[in-house]
Amino acid sequence: MNTKLPAHSDTPRQGVHFIDIEPEQAGQRIDNFLITKLKGVPKSRIYRILRKGEVRVNKGRCKPEYRLKAGDQVRIPPIRMEEKPTAPAPPQFQIDRLEAAILFEDKGLLILNKPCGLAVHGGSGLSFGLIELLRASRPTAPYLELVHRLDRETSGLLLVAKKRSYLRALHEQLRGDSIRKHYRALVCGQWDLGTHHERAPLYKNTLSSGERIVRVDERGKSAHTLFKPISRFKAASYMEVELFTGRTHQIRVHAAHIGHPVAGDEKYGKQVCNRDLKQYGLKRLFLHAYRLEFTHPGSNQPMDIIAPLDNELGAVLDALEAGQA
Template identity: 50%
Template sequence: MVKLDAKHNKSKVRYEDVDIEYQGQRLDNFLIRQLNGVPRSHIYRLIRSGQVRVNSGRVRANYRIKAGDRIRVPPISLNPAKTSQVSFEGVQWLGERILYEDSRVLVLDKPAGLAVHGGSGISLGCIEALRSLKSSLRQADLVHRLDRGTSGCLLIAKRRSVLRQLHMLLREKGMKKNYLALVKGKWSYGDKNVDLPLTRGSSNAREKVKVDPEGKSASTRFNVLENFGEEATMMKISIMTGRTHQIRVHAAHMRHPIAGDEQYGDFQFNAALAKKGLHRIFLHALTLEFLWPGSNEVFKVDSPLSEELKVVCSKLRS
């Protein structure tokens, strides 16, 4: 499969035959990866207008491609200045945050404030930056996601076949993901499982996700690690499901919102922690652990807490 990019502005129509490696991937995601540097909005326009075709027929963006499909890719007419190509110099620093790497996966110590992928209003995310870092990561993809403000372990698959394996593992709840979070007040429930279904709120609501009996199942385990008097509690949190904003919504619903959470949190608590040097949400993806499918090989990676968060804890203890 030839990697396409925005430099093919004046090319003729191209036809690409889908390898078995990409079977099951959505058409839009396939094109976003293959049309390197072309804005997502432009790719969606090409699909909606029928300029992109599969086996000579029109398809939707969510079409799941199959091995042997022939995809028609039209000429890409863009002003090169408006494409989102990422320079090596601009992402080189991210290579220093790789916690682990082998031929199958890598684990990135994602910094707070960097989105996992580009999108509406976000020109660059972790995955686009990593793909530009070195040739072995051109086909890399996200195994899971972290909120933009969350730091820590982010698992990346280097090949589509590995991605499918790990997505299956996630669906079967075979991957352990542990987080550290600082929450408001003295946690009053002991070690507790919170099983509360979640649903997305209306588009104009302040809270993007909310607890709803008719929502999708969501399960979060909260364990107390350290109490900071009545002011705050350090929690170890594990998730059995991976719903959007799950930890943040569950913590807020239990009346112990996460420090620095501007969407679901407590304004006065956030302001008090800001005076102690907290200028982000205190939510950190601490560990990833699983058994590789079909083997007894244990995979475990830890991400150290940043100095900024350590300083906040020290000030709470003093």
């Protein structure tokens, strides 16, 4: 029997309900599934109802590490939910800007050309990130998750899964090096290293302020970046860069390590170079995720997607080319 709350209580309490697990939900641990479903419920409370057997799968008790299967029926007991203030809606112009950046979309996958300055997640003083904007523009979408990430200052191609099975398949491709990620970058100075493979290990620190700093350090994780020159100017060099690993700030730290930091990089770059390149119109980090090659998880067909440089970065290259004369 479900117990009713006293009339004076203003804390919402949901009754017993049952959830049938769909194929897209299969494979999740039951504890992670409940944490997602029971927003506002402390994790300690979730693990307590699991230990006490109040959560049932197919009418039987289950452990937190149980992985759900398609067709399972999950019983969730009555549980108090904390009230949360209604989150403000993102401005429509931000949603429209993001919708205009979508290059490809089908039932399981979304590919967009992320604008510079847009974080993939809200936080650190930002009310809305890319994923929050997508969810606001698609309120009925059952699933939207980032496949990988780009720095806030980096523009370019980003994959978003609309199905859990697509996310799993694309993560497997990432782990198996089946996704090829190509970037375009402007680096300081005249590049004289030819085609260069950089493999310096990268070590990540998080400062007390929450800022992430990455440096070359033997204690770090392995990293592999390929640099290929496209054209050289008096003040900088235009490069194709391919990532073979996906470490935080990898291109930026490797480029700085070999003496050619990415132009416009305020964290790892050279102030003099950044200042000099402003006369060519550079006002941001010149790093763009230009091309992605992978296998579509649904059709198994090869995908080769290109996001050309935006007008702002293109104008910088034009100005550098004109300065050669």
